[in-house]
Amino acid sequence: MIDRKNTRSVKWGNMEAVYGVEDASEVLPMWIADMDFKAPQPVIAAMQERLDHGVFGYSYICAKCKDAVRTWLSSRHGWETENDWMLFHHGVVPAIATVVETFTNEGDNILITSPVYPPFFNVPGHQKRNIVECKLREENGKYSIDFDAFEKSLQQGVKLFILCHPHNPGGVVWTEEELRNILRLCKKYDVLILSDEIHADLVLPGFKHIPLAVLAEEESGRVITCVAPTKTFNLAGVQAAVMITKEDDLREALQQSALAHGQMELNAFAASALISAFTECEEWLENLLETISSNMDYVISTLTEAVPGIQIQKPEATYLLWIDYRGTGLSEEEMMDRLLNKGKLALEPGSKYGEAGRGFLRMNVATPRTIVEDGVERFIKAMQ
Structure with a gap:
């Protein structure tokens, strides 16, 4: 666990500007595509x-x-x-x-x-x-x-x-x-x-x-x-x-x-x-890929079981989950409101990737398992 706050991190320090939330300190960021892991020690x-x-x-x-x-x-x-x-x-x-x-x-x-x-x-x-x-x-x-x-x-x-x-x-x-x-x-x-x-x-x-x-x-x-x-x-x-x-x-x-x-x-x-x-750093990368794959399996199994209407296809690459919430019947505005204001979780809305992405959310799981578990709990809370 690395504390990234107060490091000029876009992911952890710029959410108020990106999402317009009043108290960004309460929101867990799992949006922009950088990792919460330290770079390899040789680097x-x-x-x-x-x-x-x-x-x-x-x-x-x-x-x-x-x-x-x-x-x-x-x-x-x-x-x-x-x-x-x-x-x-x-x-x-x-x-x-x-x-x-x-x-x-x-x-x-x-x-x-x-x-x-x-x-x-x-x-x-x-x-x-x-x-x-x-x-x-x-x-x-x-x-x-x-x-x-x-x-x-x-x-x-x-x-x-x-x-x-x-x-x-x-x-x-x-x-x-x-x-x-x-x-x-x-x-x-x-x-x-x-x-x-x-x-x-x-x-x-x-x-x-x-x-x-x-x-x-x-x-x-x-x-x-x-x-x-x-x-x-x-x-x-x-x-x-x-x-x-x-x-x-x-x-x-x-x-x-x-x-x-x-x-x-x-x-x-x-x-x-x-x-x-x-x-x-090839060995570091191999360990990383195992961690990402394990985190993805956890999110997919837990979220799809706990939240009706959620589907997630496990990716073949990247550390980003593309979450299909069309089965919930919620609009993008409703989903983002629930996640940010009730669950205190920042994910990316699919329409950011074009209208073809509407109905989806992007979640970054390149982060320690404790943060992944916290994010899943917040997602479930937002949907209750």
């Missing part, structure tokens, strides 16, 4: 060593950083990359913004499959791009892609498709067949793909992540992949991400964009954290 030690040096001048991305990413992707996912394919950024969301700005123009159409992570809507929208929304097919909380609808969406002059892989909030690990269909159709309509794979290392036991770029070589698809250690090792506040593409022209355009914006390299602490995470 902390690496950052402490850098801190102890005492000089924090300009930094650059060394070969050791790229080697760490390359080796991790090879051993963990069977993806053989090259150091020259990598460009670094301050986060996956800023990387998405850079790709949107670099490869599309105002008024261009960008395709997303909803419900999906809000920046997929917001970032292109703020850049005055048009969102083409293809709703995922949903059955009992399990999502798949409707490829007839997907192709019709591509026919609307789409320039860029942003893929959430694995999917947030649905927790889907896309299959090889689905990924090949995406590549085939995007190639047919000459659409660039941005594959956000920040949750790739949070695939639960029994499932396997396939990097889209691995299949793209066979399908001749044009892909930019975003990966990061930040979601996996709870380093969101350190800010580090990698954009990877084997296409020289795509990398050159991204480099020109970086120059145009005066984009600097990763800071000294981010580089140290990235190297340590990808070279020393």
Whole structure:
């Protein structure tokens, strides 16, 4: 148990602004996607060593950083990359913004499959791009892609498709067949793909992540992949991400964009954290995945038994539960009012992920079991 209050934590300290509750100190936050676990000790030690040096001048991305990413992707996912394919950024969301700005123009159409992570809507929208929304097919909380609808969406002059892989909030690990269909159709309509794979290392036991770029070589698809250690090792506040593409022209355009914006390299602490995470912390990750899976099993069995009308499909990836409350008959406004004011529990409303998410709630279970149990008790209390 780590007390995160008074640490400028968005999750624990900013609920009053986000939810409008009068006394946020009474509300348990299980919403935004960061963990309540300490980062791995090797990462902390690496950052402490850098801190102890005492000089924090300009930094650059060394070969050791790229080697760490390359080796991790090879051993963990069977993806053989090259150091020259990598460009670094301050986060996956800023990387998405850079790709949107670099490869599309105002008024261009960008395709997303909803419900999906809000920046997929917001970032292109703020850049005055048009969102083409293809709703995922949903059955009992399990999502798949409707490829007839997907192709019709591509026919609307789409320039860029942003893929959430694995999917947030649905927790889907896309299959090889689905990924090949995406590549085939995007190639047919000459659409660039941005594959956000920040949750790739949070695939639960029994499932396997396939990097889209691995299949793209066979399908001749044009892909930019975003990966990061930040979601996996709870380093969101350190800010580090990698954009990877084997296409020289795509990398050159991204480099020109970086120059145009005066984009600097990763800071000294981010580089140290990235190297340590990808070279020393695999055992920590395996333990984490067991903990997440166990927490999910507890929430699913307890909530679905205690609250009529609640259904939860166990995710294949992420540490986020997507709770279907449509069977309760409550509106989103009624559900959020009960949770916040009666249960004193902060979850994310599904409509935040697009209208396709209405009727669902997102719960973060990457937290000690005592907090998970407290959250479940609060949920049950809210529904009594």
